Amino acid sequence: LVDSMIEAVGVRTYVVLLKSYPDTFTGSEAVKWILKNSNFADCAADAIEVAEQMLREGYIQVAVGPKPETPDSPVEPDSPSGLFRNFSKSSSKYSIGGLGGGALSAPNTTVFRNSSHALYRFTDKVDAEQPLDASRLNDIRSDFEKCLPTATRKYHMKSYPHVFVGSEAVDFLVNRGHAKNRGEAVRIGDALRIRGSFRHVCDDHTFKDGYYFYTFLFR
Secondary structure (H helix, E strand, O other), X not given: OHHHHHHHOOOXXXXXXXXXXXXXXXXXXXXXXXXXXXXXXOOHHHHHXXXXXXXXXXXXXXXXXEOOOOOOOOOOEOXXXXXXXXXXXXXXXXXXXXOOOOOOOOOOOOXXXXXXXXXXXEOOHHHHOOOOOHHHHHHHHHHHHHHOOOEEEEEOOEEXXXXXXXXXXXXXXXXXXXXXXXXXXXXXXXXXXXXXXXEEOOOOOOOOOOOOEEEEOOO
């Protein structure tokens, strides 16, 4: 069921309080999909129960959740590009994981909300349970090494020539269709690192979706 949901539920980038949340979907979108496609759900309550099981088992995780008293309302696109700006009328309605203080509170990570104010994302647990095919990895590696651009970057007044940034490499893997989501892209990227395609410039990190510099070993 989770595999099918990953393929079918459209993930987008939402912006909440000026922070972007890529590869996320709303609770109401998930409930609608489960109702339509699952044999286990005959009503919204059943669909919410299925979604909560996905939360408990680690297949999805909370990105942004509303407080329980928040009324639901539709989400409207902010621009034709697919970047959404929602939740802008009252920031006190939302609880955001990783942020504290003010009117915001930590989201409940085991209660699933049937709401367009609640954002969730898929984890890489499904992909981690499937071994990476060696032939597929070889094809990805060829495209990755030939087409991913590198440049000279600076960090703490030091220049690093011919490097790429982890988050940009994740973008590349997703946009080229090598990965379904950013979690799978990180797993693929680290598999390429282990196989000797590239390394972290200081050998301090595995492959990460962030502002980390990596350099190819054979380009």
